Structures are given as structure tokens and as C-alpha cells.
Amino acid sequence: MTETTKTILSQHTRSEIDMWLKKYPEDKKQSAVLVALREAQHQNEGYLTTEYMNAVADYLGMSNIAVYEVASFYSMFETQPVGRHSISVCTNISCLLMGSDDIVNHIEKKLDIKTGESTGDGKFYIKREEECLAACCGGPMMMVDHKYYENLTTDKVDKILDSLD
Amino acid sequence: MSDNHIKIEVDGKSLKADKGQMLIEVTDANDIYVPRFCYHKKLTVAANCRMCLVEVEKAPKPLPACATPVMDGMIVKTQSKVATDAQKSIMEFLLINHPLDCPICDQGGECELQDLAMGYGGDVSRYQEKKRVVKDKNIGSLIQTDLTRCIHCTRCVRFGEEVAGLREMGATGRGENMEIGTYIEKSVSSEMSGNIIDLCPVGALTSKPFRYSARTWELVQKDGIAPHDSVGSNIHLHVKGDRVKRVAPAENESINEVWLSDRDRFSYEGIYSDDRLQMPMIKEDDSWKEVDWETALDVVKEKLNGVIESNSAEQVGLLASPSATLEELYLLQKFARGIGSSNIDTRLRQADFSDQDLVSQFPYLGQTVSGLETLQSALLIGSNVRKEQPIMNHRLRKAALKGAAIMLLNPVDYDYNYPLEVKSIVAPEELPLELTSILKAVIEMSDGPIDTQAKQYVENVNFTEVHQIIASKLISSKRAIVLLGNTATAHPQFSSLRTLAGLIAKISNSNLGYLSEAANSSGAWLAGAVPHRHAGGKQCANIGMNSNEMLHAKLKAYVLLGTEPELDCWDSRAARIAMNDAELVISLTAYRSGEIENYADVMLPISAFVETSGTYINNEGISQSFTGAVPPLGEARPAWKLLRVLGNTFNLDGFEYQSSSDVNAEVMQTIGDIKAENMGHWRSPVAIEKKSTDLQRITETPMNMIDSLCRRAFSLQQTDNVSDGAIHINRVLADKNNLSDTDTANVEQDDSAVNLNVVIDDRVPDDCVLIQSAHPAQIDLGGSFGPIRIAKA
Numbered sequence: 029m030t031e032t033t034k035t036i037l038s039q040h041t042r043s044e045i046d047m048w049l050k051k052y053p054e055d056k057k058q059s060a061v062l063v064a065l066r067e068a069q070h071q072n073e074g075y076l077t078t079e080y081m082n083a084v085a086d087y088l089g090m091s092n093i094a095v096y097e098v099a100s101f102y103s104m105f106e107t108q109p110v111g112r113h114s115i116s117v118c119t120n121i122s123c124l125l126m127g128s129d130d131i132v133n134h135i136e137k138k139l140d141i142k143t144g145e146s147t148g149d150g151k152f153y154i155k156r157e158e159e160c161l162a163a164c165c166g167g168p169m170m171m172v173d174h175k176y177y178e179n180l181t182t183d184k185v186d187k188i189l190d191s192l193d
Numbered sequence: 194m195s196d197n198h199i200k201i202e203v204d205g206k207s208l209k210a211d212k213g214q215m216l217i218e219v220t221d222a223n224d225i226y227v228p229r230f231c232y233h234k235k236l237t238v239a240a241n242c243r244m245c246l247v248e249v250e251k252a253p254k255p256l257p258a259c260a261t262p263v264m265d266g267m268i269v270k271t272q273s274k275v276a277t278d279a280q281k282s283i284m285e286f287l288l289i290n291h292p293l294d295c296p297i298c299d300q301g302g303e304c305e306l307q308d309l310a311m312g313y314g315g316d317v318s319r320y321q322e323k324k325r326v327v328k329d330k331n332i333g334s335l336i337q338t339d340l341t342r343c344i345h346c347t348r349c350v351r352f353g354e355e356v357a358g359l360r361e362m363g364a365t366g367r368g369e370n371m372e373i374g375t376y377i378e379k380s381v382s383s384e385m386s387g388n389i390i391d392l393c394p395v396g397a398l399t400s401k402p403f404r405y406s407a408r409t410w411e412l413v414q415k416d417g418i419a420p421h422d423s424v425g426s427n428i429h430l431h432v433k434g435d436r437v438k439r440v441a442p443a444e445n446e447s448i449n450e451v452w453l454s455d456r457d458r459f460s461y462e463g464i465y466s467d468d469r470l471q472m473p474m475i476k477e478d479d480s481w482k483e484v485d486w487e488t489a490l491d492v493v494k495e496k497l498n499g500v501i502e503s504n505s506a507e508q509v510g511l512l513a514s515p516s517a518t519l520e521e522l523y524l525l526q527k528f529a530r531g532i533g534s535s536n537i538d539t540r541l542r543q544a545d546f547s548d549q550d551l552v553s554q555f556p557y558l559g560q561t562v563s564g565l566e567t568l569q570s571a572l573l574i575g576s577n578v579r580k581e582q583p584i585m586n587h588r589l590r591k592a593a594l595k596g597a598a599i600m601l602l603n604p605v606d607y608d609y610n611y612p613l614e615v616k617s618i619v620a621p622e623e624l625p626l627e628l629t630s631i632l633k634a635v636i637e638m639s640d641g642p643i644d645t646q647a648k649q650y651v652e653n654v655n656f657t658e659v660h661q662i663i664a665s666k667l668i669s670s671k672r673a674i675v676l677l678g679n680t681a682t683a684h685p686q687f688s689s690l691r692t693l694a695g696l697i698a699k700i701s702n703s704n705l706g707y708l709s710e711a712a713n714s715s716g717a718w719l720a721g722a723v724p725h726r727h728a729g730g731k732q733c734a735n736i737g738m739n740s741n742e743m744l745h746a747k748l749k750a751y752v753l754l755g756t757e758p759e760l761d762c763w764d765s766r767a768a769r770i771a772m773n774d775a776e777l778v779i780s781l782t783a784y785r786s787g788e789i790e791n792y793a794d795v796m797l798p799i800s801a802f803v804e805t806s807g808t809y810i811n812n813e814g815i816s817q818s819f820t821g822a823v824p825p826l827g828e829a830r831p832a833w834k835l836l837r838v839l840g841n842t843f844n845l846d847g848f849e850y851q852s853s854s855d856v857n858a859e860v861m862q863t864i865g866d867i868k869a870e871n872m873g874h875w876r877s878p879v880a881i882e883k884k885s886t887d888l889q890r891i892t893e894t895p896m897n898m899i900d901s902l903c904r905r906a907f908s909l910q911q912t913d914n915v916s917d918g919a920i921h922i923n924r925v926l927a928d929k930n931n932l933s934d935t936d937t938a939n940v941e942q943d944d945s946a947v948n949l950n951v952v953i954d955d956r957v958p959d960d961c962v963l964i965q966s967a968h969p970a971q972i973d974l975g976g977s978f979g980p981i982r983i984a985k986a
Contacts, residue, residue, distance in 0.1 A: 078377055091354075091359075091360035091361075092376075092377075093361060093362065093375065093376055094360060096363060096376035096377070097363045097364060097376075100365040100366045100367075100376070101367045
């Protein structure tokens with residue numbers, strides 16, 4: 029690990045990654061790349077930069093480009109700056125039937141941004157959700173910072189979003 | 194039939210195959226054509242293009258031939274309706290997003306996609322929607338990207354991982370948004386990067402210097418031998434009219450396989466550098482005048498005879514580039530000895546010649562190039578083989594990945610693209626001491642008889658775990674070698690390194706080998722272009738001066754063949770002074786430069802690489818001849834012809850050749866069988882001097898600076914592998930001298946000082962200063978190794 033990596037990945041992030049590394053054989057460190065990227069993204073409040081990805085690559089002994097490939101492949105990794113609270117409203121078939129469009133419209137109006145954009149203060153980001161989030165029984169639903177909220181109404185959405193700092 | 198052999202049937206033909214082979218390997222071996230994009234015999238199987246789908250009986254669907262292992266009794270149809278329908282469907286998918294820009298695509302005419310579209314593509318596209326567009330990336334001066342054309346075969350990605358050992362290209366994004374590239378804006382830095390141009394089956398990666406300069410069907414392919422490192426890679430020259438437009442590797446499994454280093458691929462640009470000398474020129478009253486050949490040769494005769502008559506022939510020194518051909522070097526030494534001078538040398542970046550009489554016939558690799566990949570252990574001494582002999586490094590890398598112990602003893606912590614067993618990075622002065630420690634370990638661990646002198650020599654030496662590992666690996670490996678690299682050859686105590694390396698090799702039952710620097714380093718010895726040996730290796734009665742002595746003796750006259758001494762010699766300062774102070778300098782050169790014009794009196798234009806026929810003998814001792822692919826520019830002439838005429842002009846005997854093959858026949862007859870014996874020819878160990886307290890200079894020659902040709906190859910000069918004219922020091926030394934990256938330092942060597950920029954470089958050991966040679970800023974410093982002083986300017 030280089031000194032730069034140490035300064036980029038916090039002690040906390042590194043210990044989280046280490047915990048996952050213990051679950052894999054010693055020579056298969058790259059198995060932990062997804063969790064490592066998740067921790068790095070978390071540390072940087074919601075998105076990855078080249079510096080963070082390089083640090084993860086160095087920490088896991090991977091080539092930089094291999095980490096870029098993973099980070100750009102998975103939709104849960106943001107490689108451009110976004111707001112620190114990530115809102116994903118499921119718009120797949122079950123949620124759609126239960127009125128997810130209204131929820132999306134409400135959030136867009138409330139935050140004055142479109143899906144795929146972040147608020148000017150860097151607080152919120154509405155993610156363009158691609159796939160079903162597997163909570164069909166509770167539609168319409170959304171995920172905010174990895175937490176599921178089901179059976180949404182516009183009031184409920186307001187409460188959830190207003191409670192975030 | 195043994196267990197390993199099975200029989201399969203392809204298109205009604207019964208074929209023999211080995212268990213574990215993939216179907217496509219068997220069809221390829223039997224000349225049965227199966228279309229493919231992603232499969233390449235030198236890369237792992239990706240099976241992602243699906244173009245090689247074939248029908249296999251009992252399989253419900255067509256199977257990819259590249260990823261289907263053969264099984265006994267398997268019945269395969271490559272031409273059936275099922276197979277061709279599958280292939281045609283794949284082709285339709287591949288063409289969905291591929292642009293129809295073949296008329297402006299450099300790959301047009303040699304494009305695998307174009308070829309296969311002829312055979313398998315539909316005449317009308319059913320796809321009416323928008324095609325995707327991918328932004329091009331700038332990945333450096335050598336490779337042009339047009340990524341909209343990419344079909345995602347990932348050959349370039351696999352090449353990086355598996356062959357270059359440096360993963361730079363990748364597939365980022367997913368689905369429709371997947372792109373091949375480097376993700377961040379960066380130049381690819383592999384010394385073998387150009388190979389992805391050949392690997393790319395479409396026009397997504399093409400040669401940048403070649404871009405838009407010819408259509409492939411206008412090119413005539415001729416054969417040649419690469420002129421830089423000592424590998425002797427086989428090449429194809431693509432010629433349009435009288436110009437070389439492009440260089441590509443020619444397959445030779447025993448030498449370069451299918452690969453080529455970037456230096457060998459792109460250096461042809463140097464042939465067409467603006468400063469090519471195209472007319473013979475003489476200096477009259479300090480100004481240069483173009484003259485015809487006859488006049489020029491008369492002037493050479495008159496002036497050279499003048500020096501010989503008023504002094505003696507021993508006042509003439511001849512320095513030649515080790516990338517000159519065998520024929521040129523043979524004639525040059527014949528000319529030199531004919532006029533009475535034995536002062537001839539091609540070992541320009543060497544300083545210690547004290548045991549030259551004991552050295553084998555030529556600096557032999559000690560084994561075959563291809564055999565490097567079956568080694569079990571290798572100790573590399575003073576070598577940056579990755580940049581200096583990239584193809585050999587590739588072979589060593591293969592060995593390392595198979596588990597061989599590659600061990601390193603170097604004065605700079607060079608980056609290696611494979612795991613090393615151990616490495617020891619020490620100041621140049623300590624290299625011999627390190628070797629004595631290894632020798633001691635080898636002696637203690639070996640159970641064979643030991644030379645008593647060697648024993649005495651290491652009596653008071655200690656060794657550490659690292660030395661012990663090196664010793665035990667060498668002793669326990671059946672196939673082991675100790676290799677001396679370019680830095681070892683340039684080391685001021687080369688003969689000590691050689692002796693110690695030889696003893697280590699002998700006692701550990703390993704081979705001893707040299708990684709020599711240039712295309713004809715071996716040929717130069719065999720041609721007799723050394724001061725102490727005749728052609729064929731016979732000892733000379735009258736031993737002349739070596740290159741270093743010639744420069745320090747400040748001779749009255751110098752004859753230069755294809756070399757710029759101030760950039761090519763071990764002591765650049767001595768070279769510059771010697772040239773400037775000489776009464777007469779005759780330069781047989783393909784180029785003119787301010788420096789040459791300053792010191793030379795006659796410039797005779799010689800043909801550059803590919804403009805002459807000739808022969809190179811590689812590091813392994815393989816003699817490879819080639820013919821001229823294009824005529825020389827202007828009035829330039831092949832150097833062998835010029836030397837022949839020069840011989841006639843001086844009325845010397847034995848210069849009646851009709852062709853370079855006549856010369857070759859004579860040299861080869863003199864040489865006989867090319868063989869060398871590295872073992873057992875070294876002098877007894879000498880005492881190693883104690884460590885001095887001075888800072889020590891280390892010199893490296895970056896790969897794209899080693900000869901006149903690549904120094905003028907424009908695109909290669911844009912890469913990182915060139916001299917920066919700075920001092921490289923580690924952080925400790927920088928702090929000690931209060932220097933930082935933005936500073937300029939006053940650098941002093943002997944009684945000469947220059948100001949150079951500072952680069953903090955932690956690959957350099959403590960109290961050492963790394964300088965890259967062949968840069969104009971550092972010429973006035975002096976020898977490549979030795980004490981040096983630095984201070985903030």
C-alpha cells in the first residue's frame with residue numbers, strides 16, 4: 029500500500045475492507061472489490077473519483093483499469109459527483125401500477141431537479157433507477173441511501189426526505 | 194493410440210487431436226477455416242465474439258470452436274447450414290453498430306471484419322435505428338483510436354493483462370455503453386503497446402504515425418530484421434513507392450513469436466527525418482559544401498593520408514555503431530587494418546575492457562532466446578531488460594509466470610511486469626560486493642569442488658538471506674542462468690562483475706549470458722570490429738585502442754560509422770572534446786546534426802536502416818540477412834559500398850566485391866560455425882575497492898535513445914522512454930541537498946559542471962544520481978559512472 033492510499037482511504041474504510049478481506053483467500057484480494065468500492069464511495073459521501081478508485085486498486089493489488097471496469101459496470105457506483113443522499117424510486121412494473129410515477133413527479137417538483145440530477149446544495153440526488161428493487165409487495169417504494177421505504181405516499185416521502193440532514 | 198491422442202471428424206475428414214485442445218486449434222492446424230475475431234492463438238480464450246460457432250453433432254446449439262474442447266469421436270461441421278446460419282446471424286449483430294466508414298479507415302483492405310463481412314454479411318442491413326457513437330481517446334503518440342469501430346473482442350485488453358503484463362486497456366461501462374479504453378485520459382506506456390494494432394481485428398486501433406498516409410493495398414510487403422535490440426526480431430516492411438510506410442512483426446516462433454517492441458515498430462520514422470544527409474559534404478573554411486562522391490572520396494584520401502604521413506596510422510581511430518551490419522563492420526575493420534590502424538571499436542557504452550582478451554567469441558546470450566521461457570531461475574545483473582530487450586523480457590515473464598525465480602541485482606529499482614523472487618538495489622560501487630556475497634553463499638551451499646582461489650577470495654565476506662535465496666535457487670534449478678545486462682556492461686568494473694558472475698554460474702551449475710545492447714553487438718565481435726580480435730575471433734598480434742582509450746588519447750583523426758560519439762559513448766564529454774580537438778573527423782552518417790557539422794571535416798551520406806542489404810547476428814548467434822527494401826535517399830549509398838570504394842581509393846587489397854553477399858560469404862567463411870563459450874574465460878578475482886563517500890553517478894540509456902535512428906523517430910520521441918536531461922535523485926538525497934522537483938541543480942563531474950533539472954525518483958538508491966544519457970544537456974558531464982557532486986543552483 030502506498031502512502032497516498034493511506035491518506036485517501038480513511039482508517040475506518042480500510043478496517044471495513046479488511047473485515048471483508050478476511051472472508052476471502054489471501055491471494056484473491058480482488059474478491060473484495062465491490063465492498064471496497066462501496067466503502068470508498070460511502071467515505072466520499074456518495075460518489076467515486078479516480079483517486080478513490082486508484083486507492084482501492086492499490087489496496088487490493090489490482091490494476092487501476094480493472095477497478096474502473098467494475099465501478100463503471102455497476103449502477104450502484106457513481107463515478108461523477110452527485111448529491112450525498114441518493115434517492116432511487118423503483119419504476120418497474122409493480123411499483124408503476126401502484127403509482128410510482130406520482131412519487132417520482134413529486135420528488136422532482138419538491139427538489140426542483142430531474143431524475144439523474146443532483147440538487148445545487150449537493151444534498152440530494154435522484155438516481156435513474158434501472159431495475160426492480162425486489163420489493164414488489166410494498167410498491168410504490170424507494171431506496172434512500174441503501175434503506176428501503178415501502179407503500180409510499182407523497183406525505184410519507186416528504187417526511188423521509190425532510191428528516192435527512 | 195496413446196491416451197493423449199483422440200480422433201475427431203471435421204467436415205467429413207478424420208483428424209488427430211490432443212486431449213484438451215480447443216476445436217479451433219485442431220481446425221487451424223489442419224487448414225480448415227473457421228471465422229473468428231476474439232480468438233488469438235497467443236491469448237487466452239474469451240469466446241465473446243461468437244463468430245466461430247460451428248455445428249457439433251449431438252449438441253443442441255452451435256458451439257464456439259475457440260472454447261469447445263475436443264472429445265473423442267466428436268463430429269463437427271463447419272460449413273453446414275446450422276453453422277453458417279449462426280455465423281451470419283453473429284455477423285449481422287456485429288455490423289449493427291459498426292460504422293460504414295471503410296473508405297476512410299486505415300484498416301480497410303486488411304480488416305478481418307471487412308473480409309468476413311464479404312463472406313458472411315448480408316448485402317442489405319435490416320437495422321434501421323441509430324448506430325452508437327463512441328468518443329475517441331488519445332492513448333499516446335503511437336496508437337490511433339477510432340472506438341466507434343470497436344467490436345469488443347477484448348484482444349487488446351487481454352494482451353495488456355497476459356503479454357504486456359500491464360493492464361492499461363479495459364472495457365468500462367456495460368451493455369450498449371460498454372467502451373474499450375483507458376477510462377482516464379492517459380497514454381499507454383507498455384514498451385510492447387504497438388502489438389494491439391496488429392491484434393485489433395477492425396480499425397479501432399491503428400498506427401498513429403501511419404494514419405492516412407497510404408491504403409493497405411498500395412503497400413508492398415518486404416522482409417527485414419529489426420535494427421535495435423539484440424533479439425533480431427523479424428519484421429515486415431510495408432513499402433509504398435520508395436518509402437517505408439509501416440513496420441509490422443513477421444512471425445518467427447523461435448525469436449519474436451508474433452510480437453514486436455514499439456521501438457522496432459516505429460523507429461522507421463527516423464529514416465525520413467529532416468536532417469537526413471543526402472549529399473557528400475566537405476568543410477572548407479568552416480563552411481559546408483556539397484560535393485560529388487568522387488571529390489569527397491579524394492578529400493578523404495588526401496586528408497587521411499595526410500594525418501597518417503605526418504603522424505602514424507595509429508593516430509586514426511574508428512568508432513562504429515553496433516547496429517551497423519556485419520558486412521559494414523567487416524569492411525570497416527578491414528579498411529582500418531589495411532591502412533595500418535587497429536584502433537577500431539563498436540563497444541561504445543563500455544569502460545572496462547581489461548579482460549577483453551579472455552572473453553568468448555562474442556557476448557553470447559548463453560542459450561537460445563526461446564529457451565528463456567523454460568528457465569527455472571535467472572539472476573539478472575545490471576539490467577533493465579524490460580525496456581532494453583523487450584522480447585527477451587517477454588520470454589522471462591512467461592518463465593516467471595510459470596514459477597521461475599527471476600532475481601535481480603540492479604543499481605536502479607526498475608519496474609518489472611512480473612513477480613520477482615528477490616531483488617537487491619544497490620549503488621553501482623556495491624554491485625561487485627553484492628556479487629561476492631552471492632558467491633560466498635553459493636560456495637557454502639554447493640557440494641561440488643570449489644576453486645581454492647575463489648574460496649580465499651570470499652573468506653572475509655558475509656551474506657544475508659537475499660544472497661542465500663539467490664544461491665539456493667540457482668543451485669537447485671536445472672535450467673538456470675546468470676545474465677549480465679546493459680548496465681553491467683557499462684559498469685566501470687565490468688570485468689569484476691563478469692568474473693564473479695562467471696564463478697557464481699560455474700559453481701551453481703548455471704549458464705552465464707550477456708544481454709547485449711544492439712542489433713549487431715554480436716556481429717561486431719565476429720566481424721573483427723574490436724581492437725583485439727580479427728574476424729572470426731582470432732586474437733590480434735597488434736592490439737589497438739578500445740573506444741574509451743581512443744577518446745581519451747585525443748587522436749589526430751577519427752572515422753565514424755553511423756555514430757554520434759557525444760551521444761553514444763560511455764564518456765560523452767571526452768567524446769565531444771576528442772571530436773572537437775581532432776585534426777580530421779570523417780563521419781559516415783545518415784544524418785547531419787549541429788554537433789556533427791561542428792566537429793566533422795567530411796560527411797559521407799550512408800543509407801539508413803532498410804536502405805541497405807546486410808546481416809545482423811543476434812544475441813543467440815543467429816545470423817539473419819536481409820535485402821534493401823527501398824533505395825537510399827538522395828546520393829546516400831549503402832555503407833558497405835562506400836567502404837568498398839574507400840578500400841579501392843586507398844589501393845588496399847581484397848576490396849573487389851560485387852555485392853554485399855560477396856562480403857557476407859567472405860565473413861561467414863572466416864567465422865565458420867558461430868559458436869561461443871561463455872564459461873571458464875575470466876580472470877582471477879581482483880580486490881574490490883572500498884565504498885567511497887562521494888555521490889555516485891548512474892547512467893541509463895532510455896530505450897528510444899540508443900541510436901541515431903530512434904532518436905529521430907518523431908513518435909517514439911513523444912513517449913516516456915526518452916532522456917529528460919535531468920538528475921534523478923531519491924527523496925533522502927533531495928532533502929539533504931534542499932532540492933525539490935522544481936529546482937535546478939548544479940551538477941559537477943571531474944572539473945566540468947552543468948545545470949540540470951531535478952526529478953525526485955525513489956527508484957534510485959541512496960547517495961546516487963541517475964542521469965539519462967544521449968541528452969544534449971548532460972554531454973559536458975563525463976563518464977557514465979563515477980563520483981559526482983550536486984548542489985542547488
